[in-house]
Amino acid sequence: MSAGLAPAGPLLAGCGPETVSELATGSAAAVTVQGPGGTGKTLLLGELAAAYERAGVPVLDPAGTCAPPSGPFVVVVDDAHRLAEGPAARVRELMGAPEARVVLAFRPWPRPAPLAGLLRGLGADRRAVVLGHADRALVRGWTREHLGDAVPPAFADAVSTETGGLPALVHALLRALARRGGPARPAPGQPVRLVVPGEVTDRVRASLAAVDDETRALLHAVAAGAPLDDEVLGGLLGVDELHAADLIGAGRSTGVLLPDGSLVPMVAHVLLGTTPPDVTRRTRRQLLGLLVERGEEPVDLARRLAAEGIRDRRAAELLERHGEAALSVDPRRAAQLFGEAVSSGAPPAGLAARRAQAVALAGDLDGALHWADAVLTDDTAPDRARAAGVTAAVLAQRGLLTQAAQLCRMAGPERAGAAALALLATGAPEEAGVVLASGDAAGGVPTVLSVSEQLAARGVTQSLQTGADAADDIAAALSTLTRAAALLEPVGRTALLVDSPAALAALVALHCGELRVAESVLQRAVDADLGGPPCRPRHRLLLAWIAMLAGRMSRARELMAAAQDSARPGTAQEGDGALEPRDEVFLQALEVGLARRSSDVPALVRAWVRAREAVVRYPVDLFTLLPLGELVVAAARLEDGDRMRPHLAEAQALLTRLGEPQLWATSLHWSGAQAAIIADDPAALRPHAAALVAAARTSPYAATLARAGRSWTRVLAGDIDAAAVVTAAEQLTAVGLGWDGSRLAGQAAARTTDQKARAVLLGCARSLADSAGCEAAAVPAPAPRPAEDPGPVPAVATGVLSDREREVARLVVEGQTYREIGGRLYISAKTVEHHVSRMRQRLGASTRSDLLARLRAELADGD
Secondary structure (H helix, E strand, C coil), X not given: CCHHHXXXXXXXXXXXXXXXXXXXXXXXXXXXXXXXXXCCHHHHHHHHHHHHHHCCCCEECCCCCCCCCCCCEEEEECCHHHCCHHHHHHXXXXXXCCCEXXXXXXXXXXXXXXXXXXXXXXXXXXXXXXXXXXXXHHHHHHHHHHHCCCCCHHHHHHHHHHHCCCHHHHHHHHHHHHHCCCCCCCCCCCCXXXXXXXXXXXXXXXXXXXXXXXXXXXXXXXXXXXXXXXXXXXXXXCCCHHHHHHHHHHHHHCCCECCCCCECHHHHHHHHHHCCHHHHHHHHHHHHHHHHHCCCCCHHHHHHHHHCCCCCHHHHHHHHHHHHHHXXXXXXXXXXXXXXXXXXXXXXXXXXXXXXXXXXXCCCHHHHHHHHHHHHCCCCCCCHHHHHHHHHHHHHHCCCHHHHHHHHHHCCHHHHHHHHHHHHHCCCHHHHHHHHHHHXXXXXXXXXXXHHHHHHHHHHHHHCCCCCCHHHHHHHHHHHHHHHHHHHCCCHHHCCCCXXXXXHHHHHHHHCCCHHHHHHXXXXXXXXXXXXXXXXXXXHHHHHHHHHHHCCHHHHHHHHHHHHHCCCCCCCCCCCCCCCHHHHHHHHHHHHHHHHHCCCHHHHHHHHHHHHHHHHHCCCCHHHHHHHHHHHHHHHHCCCHHHHHHHHHHHHHHHHHCCCCHHHHHHHHHHHHHHHHHHCCHHHHXXXXXXXXXXXXXXXXXXXXXXXXXXXXXXXXXXXXXHHHHHHHHXXXXXXXXXXXXXXXXXXXXXXXXXXXXXXXHHHHHHHHHHHCCCHHHCCCCCCCCCCCCCCCCCCEECCEEHHHHHHHHHHHCCCCHHHHHHHHCCCHHHHHHHHHHHHHHHCCCCHHXXXXXXXXXXXXXX
């Protein structure tokens, strides 16, 4: 592969124009040029011969018969490794002349006797030049020479990769592309793509045709995946190891076999394309057998055979074994390997359950149900317990917790904890206790997953306790659930869960006002990827819930977007935001909650329509009471409370079956109380208020909510006790309800007619908003003020506009409405209107556009 693909100019790897000049004018009696085919030996000899002739030194052809001149002359010999004894003797004769110089070019292999004799005869007075493959930097320079400076480096790197840096191939490819006007321009956002012109492929094919059969067979074996190993190649080619070593040398001397043992990609493609497919298949199967017999694990070769649809028992066994190992580290790869094992001839039924587990852990729950169902419907299928566990995990996310519990029991006593969790979520604590006890009695070797699930079930059971010791039980539950989550962290990414213990710990913490604990345990779960892809949306949505409660609305939306992006990774629906029903309920409740807190009625209406569908698709269970409560409040806000009444009744029935646990009931009663206050329904308020008061005896969290509820009722009735409101608002913030606390103080400020009380309440609202991280844009506008609006709060003047007027002016210039400005500044829309009227008079503005212009000028001067 040299003559037909020689470069067109003095562009060699390791030998530039300065080197040519130095060699031609140097004093050495001989120059040797060594390099594989295609590295430019013939080109360099031509450059040297031209340099000698320009200097007046004759260049002799050793094949000629003329006598050497009397003065200095140069003998140039190309492909010296091919010289027979006769021509070699002629060269030795010419070398004997006193003023003769000789230039020999040859490949590193073979080293026949005539060439060896010539090299011995050259003596020590010689210069050696070694040519080789070009690195990426050199190929980039050549690319600019041929195609111009505008060609991106990525394209030059693609040329380097495709050609292996072999100069002959690089220049042939670049010349062909230059004749076509350069590389095709990719579409915006698309990567650079290298298309090898047909003429270059044809020249490679022609050069390969000139290679002897044995060397070509070796190159084909390497292209098919064989390593450069004398023993393996000897067995594959049917030769002894010494002869295999010679063939490796021959392959390297062509230049297309790279130093790392791989083949130039362009050449490998041509070789495989011109060799009959059955020959390549036979070679690969034979290679697989040789490597397996040596105790190796050629999984990449087995995957290649599977991709070509070649059924081979050894490949199937190898792929199955590696798939099993990958289940605990890379489920997506495991799923691929199991599928390839089936393509190689492994029985599909024997792998179906493991395929189901793998694709479920990779996030493809629909695919998991497909494979698991095939096992569950076949009484004779192996591994039915595994398939049952997979189906249980999927059904739990889709609201079928009773069926999930049955399947977990079918999966064996080691999944007793998961079965108990599902039963507790649906309000069957006695049955859950029986299942847990039977799991303990069954014994067996405990695993990290089984222990974690049992701890989680016990933690939820502790959270259901009532009475005087309820607070201690809740603290114990939080500790137990946190330990269950921490236990899973080392293996959690590959644990297929009915529910995440980190999510359950966060829910318990949220229900008792421990937002920092909830955020901490969830963040650890995110960092450890606990539960893998199926649990990623759940953890992020719960973090978003915490952010919403604290008033960090932008952060909540970021987390909601991340949850949607993490849905169904590795599937055809990757990143499409399609969440499972359990997660969809939380997402839509978050949308409703954010719209409600920002007083964005159109957005609230749109979110409400989607939320109604989500709540219908997922039945009420113990772990979805938070979103249910948010939707109950929104329904009251939109005067659509009847729609949520059946779901609220279902939740009440669930809590009754569980013994009215204070922890889980408190938040729902708080939501019910808020809904009743909004709807101005005292009859609906009484049972929730009574429940909060009753729980307050043993629950500090319930006591805080009960006091806040009383304050809200009085505020809405116009009975404003500023000190009591401030206390209630601060206590709400202390239990993580910063937005609610700030809103309570703001609403009270908007309703009081006492200027001093208003100042105190506004200061409290702003302070709580700052301390909780609430965003001003998310604070709702206050309710309408009483008929006797006292007007704007007095402010200290600084220049033309007061401080408060400057605040209002900035928001007016931004284009916000009076209602939106009121929500930002905790004042009524009518008060904003008073401020704008006074600014118009003070600045002498006659129209709205004139006012905006004067306000912009005033703000610019002030800043």
